[in-house]
Amino acid sequence: MGMNTRSMIFTLYGDYIRHYGNEIWIGSLISLLKEFGHNEQAVRAAISRMYKQGWVESTKKGNKSYYYLTERGVNRMEEAADRIFKFKPAEWDGKWRMLMYTIPETKRNARDEFRKELVWSGFGAMSTSTWISPNDLEKQVKDLVEKYEIEPFVEFFVSEYKGPNDDAKLVEKCWNLEEINEKYQEFISYYSQKFIIDRNKIQNGEMTDAECFVERTSLVHEYRKFLFVDPGLPEELLPKKWLGNHAASLFSDYYRTLAEPASRFFEQVFKEGNEIKHKDESYNVLDHPLMIEP
Template identity: 65%
Template sequence: MEKKTLNTRSMIFTLYGDYIRHYGNVIWIGSLIRLLKEFGHNEQSVRAAVSRMSKQGWLQSEKKGNKSYYYLTERGRDRMDEAAERIYKLESPKWDGEWLILVYTIPEEKRHIRDELRKELVWSGFGLLSNSCWITPNPLDGQIHNLIQKYDIEGYVNYFRASHEGMSDHKSLVQRCWDLDEINELYSQFIQNYSQKYIIDKNKIEKGDMSDGSCFVERTMLVHQYRKFLFVDPGLPQELLPQDWLGDSAAALFADYYKTLAEPATRFFESVFEQGNQEIKKDNHYNFLDHPYMSPQSNNHS
């Protein structure tokens, strides 16, 4: 089954991001094992993944009596916040007609920094125009400053804000930097895979034929699949997208399906969480119908 192919560490990150961080950011290991059992992960693999994540600095443990609780470290929380911010790049912001251009010459002895920087730039939505020259139509000045500071590369970087005067048009420039056809094909596959599934599950839930546990699994799988677009979609402004762009339709489908699964899924999570985590309180501001992947744009369509 598809759900068993997802690695345990990745699933734990998803559960912290989607649920646990809204419930005091901490969970009893027994509850985590019980939740991951729904996806086919056994106790041994959960304990091994948690131990590895602790060694890597993502999680920290705390003993209360004979129970072990795990919470995200500051580094782990920062990563979650950073991911949540980056998610908003899928909103297709209004474009002011200008481009940010980032050019760097990082020496060979700092090659590892260059490789890391490249990954970060792609993840933030930059496109490679030519060797070491990256562009974006989005206002990512903040990300640029953060990256320069993070990698301590001030002396190797120049960045500009500019208008594109030629010799090709904007859309040709976009084609050189991003493969929108390939991204659109991925959106098309997502829509094909999930439109029918959404209608079937919606009917089942309305008739009471789908368990809360199944809704919990499906909601988590839906988020997992949709999250992949964060790694490939640069979140370009509407003006630069092709007419047959499917990103908005995929976002609307995600929002509708997510909201349909959210209540029973949360009910299941809380029923498991309440056993062994009685002293932990839910964040008062948490609304299970909201999700950072749902941009205002996708909500307008749904």
């Protein structure tokens, strides 16, 4: 499963660095990504691109460069973590959030970025400029509208669907759940076998901390991709043979198995050139505050 460097850096910030003061020396980042076969040049190019895109800021201490997430980056990581580690579908209030926009051609870039963010947040398109979601996303919408300065061009409603079809038909029109289910099946097929093998290896002391670090990071990296395809619909709107819950349980079990040795390796690399004392004292990798049992 291919992993590009920039995407891997996001995964490392989300699953590790944000719990350790949210800042890392570029040398440590290079060492960590070496474990996945990424070279120094690729890491420097990727972090530079993230800097230009406003995801990270840099600071110098002596002759060392450190990178930390901007407020925008922190907010995105928190939102992503909330969705990755929250395995119970939200309870539905029966209402639909509807967003309509008429963003002019002069703001085409903002319109394209706004559309990508809507998909990431879990909205589905009824038509080119009409989007819906059953989830309470008012805050996200407000933040996005402000971010792209498109207040005059957007209308947002909280409404009830009165037919003529049922809610399931509405879901079918806006999301391809069959395709998403197939992606979950691929994830389950690949990782259920891998989980058993790795669990046995760990129990028998046949897996190094570095290997656990690579597997845990790869696992989160792959599971994180569902944020871009699964809208996180409430249980009432999902098909009977929905595989999302099975995938979430598998992810949770596998993550917990790899968690401690992976963290040990991360800390071993991190303590060279970084302030380990900035680690969040309340952070417990086995009792993640956002991890909810199914």
